[in-house]
Amino acid sequence: MAAAAAAARPVPLRRPGALLRSPGPCSLLASRVAAPFPRRTDSLKINQLRLAAARFSKESNSDEDDDLLSELRDKWDAIENKSSLLLYGGGAVLAVWISLVVVRALDSVPLLPGLLELVGLSYSGWFVYRYLLFQENRKELADNLDDLKKRITGDE
Missing domain, CATH: 1.10.287 (Helix Hairpins)
Known part of the structure; x- marks a missing residue:
């Protein structure tokens, strides 16, 4: 009954925000959420951050920065x-x-992400079976990676 009476109440035109609020008990919840929270300036985390910042500012050395x-x-x-x-x-x-x-x-595209995921999982499974499952294949992979590294760096 109270909701019907609140709905029948005319909305003043001076406050357009009143149109957005639903009448009745929900407005009580909205007022609780919109209430400002108390601020704590003496929080433990804030003090820890201040201490860490002070410690960092004392430890930072301009010589290290210049060397870098x-x-x-x-x-x-x-x-x-x-x-x-x-x-x-x-x-x-x-x-x-x-x-x-x-x-x-x-x-x-609806089916494409699932298809690409399946392709990626299939390739990962093949790679594990081909190179990581058996010792001689792991050695072959390590040799291939060393050869590639030598070709890139020019150490051949």
Whole structure:
């Protein structure tokens, strides 16, 4: 009965927010949620964070920062072909961005994510069976990885 009486009550035009609230007992719950929570400034976590920040600021040493920056500058100066490095880095960032866009587009096709998951699980199972299950196959995989590492670094 109270809900029917509250629903029949006219809504004042001065408060448009009153249209969004449902009449009756639900407005009591909404007022509890909207009530501000008390703030505790003397919280244990806040004190721990202040202590850690103070400890970090005392321990940080500008000499370590300078050493790191000088080491990075030396490595950057040692690179002969900087343009190719920047090109490869930009290509990697672009590839990651494109792959994220493609994954989002593929999620809209209903059966495709399940099919791709099945393909991935099948390949993972084959890889485990082919290279990780038996000792001689693990040795073959380790040799292949060492050969690849040598080809990349040029230590052949």
